[in-house]
Amino acid sequence: MDYKVMINGLAVDAFYSEECVENIFIPLLKRLTELQRQKNRRILVMLAAPPGAGKSTLCSFLEKLSKETDGVTPLQAIGMDGFHRRQEYLTCHTTIRDGKEIKMVEIKGAPETFDLDLMKSRIQSITREDSLGWPIYDRTLHNPVDNAIEVESDIVLLEGNYLLLNQPGWDEISKYADYTISIVADENQLRNRLIERKALSGNSIEKATAFVDYSDMVNVKTCLKYSKEADLTLQVKSDNTIECIGSK
Template identity: 30%
Template sequence: MCDDESENGVGGVVLERVATLAAGLAERLLLAAGDRERLMVAIAGAPGAGKSTLSAALVEVLSARGERAIVVPMDGFHFDDVVLNQRGHRARKGAAFTFDCAGFEVLLRRIRQREEQIAIPVFDRRHELSRAGAAIVHADARIVLIEGNYLLLREQPWCRLHELFDYRVFLDVPREELQRRLRQRILSHGHSAEFAEQWLAGNDLLNIDHVLGGSVAADLRLPG
């Protein structure tokens, strides 16, 4: 399972596998939802695990079942490059400390309270920035899929999010496969092989190890 089909060199077989995983997970989530007014689902995993792809597939499956579902991505809470440069953190963009976890927590608490309309930021990968109010969570969205790398970290401040999740999913992908996918993603953006290796060693692999070694147990682990 991959974040982007073209970036990771996958084809119809993998997309079919994602659809199968999504169908099975949708059944579990519907069972967990029961007669709840809202189910908050964490979909976590290391960078490159396929969280975005699975989340999008889940929305399709749930919508086909008549359920109103929406994805709330953690990536919308990236600190802007201006802030990262001021703090000397630009080279670690994507690390846990380069996100506004406190702001993300406030948003999730509002979503849990089922306010009528909640604007959420969405990260624009093409321009490498977050767009405020790029999507709306409506009160009738019964299943909310929160996806991001660091949702299940056991450390502060991320551990404060755990009580907001009704169901926790972790995508389990071998470190070597994550490295392969991320290398291909970097190359697909037009960077050199040398840059890709430097970025992997100095940032992405550190983030992978942080997630794999620092996350609490999930209700369900799925192969990514």
């Protein structure tokens, strides 16, 4: 099934096989629908994956599929990327990487470049408030846009790199989830995807490759090595199809 969508200001072309839709995605939507009905309140689902794994596109597709499938509750997909610190902040604040003090903008996308406290506060509000504003990140602006969407659905699917990260501060996030999903993939496969995506943002291949190798791949390794086990684990295969490799 071909799927074309705008993600963070960029056009994305994706494909999901009928087998994947019928055997993984629709059963997942039915499971979440049953969970929401059992709890009789809004539920929060968290999907965590390393950079380049296609999590934003998949969540957007699951939202569309939920609205087109009989017998399931429509879900709303949102992301944690709206909690990037603003470009102005990152260019004038520093952090330590490999024993060297650097500007935070040089490793934009690393855990320390997000406003974790603000994100925690908004996440806690998801199941407490009927409707609330939620930020998005626009890659063409290189900045978050606050209150860009309204969270209103009974099933909210939150995606992000570090939602299952088992490190101080971040390890508190998943306790607010009613259900968790993880996506894993081969590091080299993710590297190629990230270089292509960075180049689409207006960078040369050389500049895109340098940034990905210095910054993004550190984040990829962090996600793959230090994330908690999820209720459902999916894997992106070498042919870009998705398979289920673990379910609680």
